[in-house]
Amino acid sequence: MNSILLVEDDLSLIDGLEFSLRKNGFNVNVARTVKETLSVLRDEKYDLLILDLTLPDGNGFEICKKVRQLSAVPIIFLTASDEEVNIVMGLDMGGDDYITKPFKLNELISRINALLRRAKLSDNAQTELSSNGITIKLLENRVWRNNHEIELTAAEYRLLCLLMRNPDTVLTRETILDRLWDSNGSFIDNNTLSVYVRRLREKIEDDPENPAFLLTVRGVGYRWNVIK
Numbered sequence: 059m060n061s062i063l064l065v066e067d068d069l070s071l072i073d074g075l076e077f078s079l080r081k082n083g084f085n086v087n088v089a090r091t092v093k094e095t096l097s098v099l100r101d102e103k104y105d106l107l108i109l110d111l112t113l114p115d116g117n118g119f120e121i122c123k124k125v126r127q128l129s130a131v132p133i134i135f136l137t138a139s140d141e142e143v144n145i146v147m148g149l150d151m152g153g154d155d156y157i158t159k160p161f162k163l164n165e166l167i168s169r170i171n172a173l174l175r176r177a178k179l180s181d182n183a184q185t186e187l188s189s190n191g192i193t194i195k196l197l198e199n200r201v202w203r204n205n206h207e208i209e210l211t212a213a214e215y216r217l218l219c220l221l222m223r224n225p226d227t228v229l230t231r232e233t234i235l236d237r238l239w240d241s242n243g244s245f246i247d248n249n250t251l252s253v254y255v256r257r258l259r260e261k262i263e264d265d266p267e268n269p270a271f272l273l274t275v276r277g278v279g280y281r282w283n284v285i286k
Contacts, residue, residue: 059086060105060174065095065121071159077189078163084170092116096124104131105177106170109153111137111144119151126152126212130199132173134166148249152212152225187222189284190271192220192262203262214258215226221272221282230279255280 062079066072067090078115079086087102089095092115109118122133134155145156154176157170182214187194193202199215201208210218219230229237231248251278255274259266273281 059083059085061087062105062170063087063095063098063102064123065089065110065113065118066110067091068110074163074196075166076208078167082167090114092120095121099125106132106134106173108134108136108166108170111135111148118259119147122148122151122153122155123132123255130177132177134169134173136161146213149213150211163219187219188226189222189282190262192218192222192271194222208261210261212262217254218262219259221280223282225282228275228278228281232279234279 060083062077062084064072064079064086066075066088072088072090076086087098087104089098092113095109107121109121111118118135118137120225122135125133132154133152134157136157136159137144138159141146144236148156154173157166157169160182185195185197187196191204194200195202195213196219201210201215201218207228217234220234231251235251255272256266259269263269263271270285271283273283275281
């Protein structure tokens, strides 16, 4: 049975979420502050975290940042705000998905199950990806270009992994959004994806303005071009 840590300070929301999650077969623990959450995580291991963005002594971003230093556990943010700046910040810090209050419980359950399936597949997958002089150590979440380590944001890392797992295959923009964030992509638009692509090219291409690896397929999406 999968275990979930729910980090939320709204007592009325806690009761409903805890009941629904248990009804759907999950073990659930609750923390209400940043301090309590970090203390719990030192002692217990969870399969997924649900983090409220606003907490009495801080925010979910702080927790996500600390968790990502040690673990790849799936993280879903809960927030009352749907501002794109918060969405991008959460994903860049390592969040896997984002849902805005008020939300339907069955939607949250679907997203939880999707992330847990993805995490299980990742556990059983290969441990390294390599092409075009770029190597990804999947268990370490680290990337090298021509034997020099490069720093990527969490979103850039996930995008690069997706592309390199599908070499010489055209991935539509819709597919990329769906595969990266396990949703229909409605909370992050095409312009934001274009920004991620541009930033990633600046870090992996010799000439970002004329990319050789991460190619645009006009009107469709992107392709990872493996140079033989």
